[in-house]
Amino acid sequence: MNLDPESLLRFGAALAFVIALIAAVAWAARRWMPGAMTTAAGRRRRLQLVETLALDPKTRAMLIRRDGVEHLLVVGPAGAVHVERLAAPEAA
Secondary structure (H helix, E strand, O other): OOOOHHHHHHHHHHHHHHHHHHHHHHHHHHHHOOOOOOOOOOOOOOEEEEEEEEEEOOEEEEEEEEOOEEEEEEEEOOEEEEEEEEEOOOOO
């Protein structure tokens, strides 16, 4: 194995190029992939998953808060069922 300065420089440049490509793909995925959108800086999120509970291997109960109102959902293989609407507790 020949480790002359030219080979080391070529290796370093190739490594930097690959790392830059990985960073560019990660940035592009965050920017343009569906579902990766986040709220604008400083804006409060409207939708929040408060808690989940596994009822069986394929069914879950989920407590979701949207605009200050909590909704109890049961999600399973047949779909989602809205069970109850609750007033959200006041934030301390």
